[in-house]
Amino acid sequence: MFIKRFVVNALPQVMSVVRDELGPDAIILSSRKIRRQGIAGFFGMTAYEVFAALEDKVQEDETSKHDEPILAEDLVIPTQSRHAYNQVSTFADVMDEVLLEDREQAEVIQPVQPELDSIEATVVNGQLIEEIKSIKSLLNSLLFDEFSHSLAVEPTWQNVLIQWSKSGLSTEILHRFIETYHQKKNADEEIQYPDFFYQFLRSVLLEQHEPKTIAKEDRLILLVGPTGVGKTTTIAKLAATAKLHEGRNVGLITIDTFRVAAKEQLQTYADILNVPLRIAHNAQEIQEHIAALHDCDLIFVDTMGRNFLDQQQATELAAMLDGVAFDVRYLVISFSSRLMEALETAEVLNLVGYDALLLTKNDEAKLPALLFSLVDQLRKPLSYITIGQEVPNDLMVAHVDAIMELFAGGDHDGRSSGDVAADHPREDAKTAVN
Ligand SMILES: Nc1nc2c(ncn2[C@@H]2O[C@H](COP(=O)(O)OP(=O)(O)OP(=O)(O)O)[C@@H](O)[C@H]2O)c(=O)[nH]1
Numbered sequence: 461m462f463i464k465r466f467v468v469n470a471l472p473q474v475m476s477v478v479r480d481e482l483g484p485d486a487i488i489l490s491s492r493k494i495r496r497q498g499i500a501g502f503f504g505m506t507a508y509e510v511f512a513a514l515e516d517k518v519q520e521d522e523t524s525k526h527d528e529p530i531l532a533e534d535l536v537i538p539t540q541s542r543h544a545y546n547q548v549s550t551f552a553d554v555m556d557e558v559l560l561e562d563r564e565q566a567e568v569i570q571p572v573q574p575e576l577d578s579i580e581a582t583v584v585n586g587q588l589i590e591e592i593k594s595i596k597s598l599l600n601s602l603l604f605d606e607f608s609h610s611l612a613v614e615p616t617w618q619n620v621l622i623q624w625s626k627s628g629l630s631t632e633i634l635h636r637f638i639e640t641y642h643q644k645k646n647a648d649e650e651i652q653y654p655d656f657f658y659q660f661l662r663s664v665l666l667e668q669h670e671p672k673t674i675a676k677e678d679r680l681i682l683l684v685g686p687t688g689v690g691k692t693t694t695i696a697k698l699a700a701t702a703k704l705h706e707g708r709n710v711g712l713i714t715i716d717t718f719r720v721a722a723k724e725q726l727q728t729y730a731d732i733l734n735v736p737l738r739i740a741h742n743a744q745e746i747q748e749h750i751a752a753l754h755d756c757d758l759i760f761v762d763t764m765g766r767n768f769l770d771q772q773q774a775t776e777l778a779a780m781l782d783g784v785a786f787d788v789r790y791l792v793i794s795f796s797s798r799l800m801e802a803l804e805t806a807e808v809l810n811l812v813g814y815d816a817l818l819l820t821k822n823d824e825a826k827l828p829a830l831l832f833s834l835v836d837q838l839r840k841p842l843s844y845i846t847i848g849q850e851v852p853n854d855l856m857v858a859h860v861d862a863i864m865e866l867f868a869g870g871d872h873d874g875r876s877s878g879d880v881a882a883d884h885p886r887e888d889a890k891t892a893v894n
């Protein structure tokens with residue numbers, strides 16, 4: 461697909477300018493109102509920035525068909541394809557809604573509603589149906605994924621935003637970034653690549669509170685989260701740090717009687733650290749164990765990982781913890797989770813309740829995008845981040861500076877590939893918790 465940007469004074473001019481330039485098959489992808497630079501900042505005029513496209517395949521098909529007899533059904537394809545490409549403008553319009561300051565007055569080219577579902581009725585040739593279905597799916601992936609973001613910024617930024625979007629940076633944050641980017645551009649301010657993006661991400665974190673770490677007066681700590689995110693390993697890291705570095709008297713309770721060998725896993729850490737471990741089957745037993753561990757000034761309660769997209773499983777866990785007065789409840793989410801599932805899990809686990817987010821397995825994620833999205837959307841403080849399997853070292857406090865360091869040496873800008881948990885941030889991280 462060939463895409464070209466036009467700037468025109470009024471929307472009615474658009475189609476004739478675009479067709480003169482790209483020919484009759486050109487379609488409008490997006491339009492938005494912009495201010496044209498005036499003289500010394502004055503006499504700026506409203507103009508319209510329009511992206512138009514010409515699809516290569518349609519062009520080729522049309523050219524190659526000139527030597528062949530044209531069948532009635534052949535004529536259906538370009539028309540339907542054009543409807544398909546008109547879907548793009550629906551997405552670009554979403555971008556416009558965000559980008560235009562005055563939505564009321566925005567003059568947006570109305571998208572033509574796609575009619576792809578009726579293709580099967582109009583085209584009988586099976587192969588053609590398959591082709592059109594594949595175009596439809598390609599378009600959908602373009603539309604719902606990177607295309608909507610990349611259109612609105614200069615090419616240098618496109619790769620960065622696409623990478624971050626794919627790694628779980630929420631659409632809300634991306635839209636806000638693009639909005640800020642355009643405000644700067646329109647004000648003719650310099651935009652340093654990629655520092656401007658990092659500063660923006662940093663500002664997302666600065667809106668939040670300080671990390672909610674375990675304070676001296678906190679005694680009863682709960683960790684909840686989906687299966688295999690690293691709850692038990694993180695408890696071992698936190699318990700070891702508290703005992704070895706802070707000299708606290710640590711005790712462990714697990715209610716994970718669900719998974720085979722769950723108790724043995726925590727027992728191994730308890731033995732290494734020489735701390736007591738107790739197993740509880742319900743809220744009353746938790747209370748009894750807490751009373752029995754009266755010598756301990758810090759008690760961690762480990763829970764079983766379940767599929768918390770299922771409300772029933774969260775309800776069962778909430779019932780097991782009912783009435784226990786925890787000082788801090790951490791929701792544990794892995795960096796490798798997908799944003800949508802992580803948000804839904806967080807929503808369902810409101811049934812149990814949580815005070816802060818604890819993010820694990822940063823070493824397995826290319827970019828720490830999920831962190832920004834979760835903080836932004838859940839409005840809960842961060843606490844710790846785990847960055848590997850090593851107990852107790854691979855744990856860091858989620859300070860803003862430490863988080864920004866996490867991708868300071870990696871492929872955070874989408875320009876190269878590799879391990880984002882570069883050596884020096886990890887070393888910093890190891891000391892950060894001490
Ligand atoms: N790469 C990496 N692996 C980790 C990290 N934290 C934990 N793991 C690994 O993740 C796996 C699961 O860890 P667990 O601590 O058993 O996870 P869990 O949440 O307690 O699991 P369930 O109790 O079964 O829900 C283990 O192999 C850990 O070594 C981390 O920060 N990075």
Ligand SMILES: [Mg+2]
Pocket residue numbers: 691692693716722762763764765
């Ligand atoms: Mg566990």
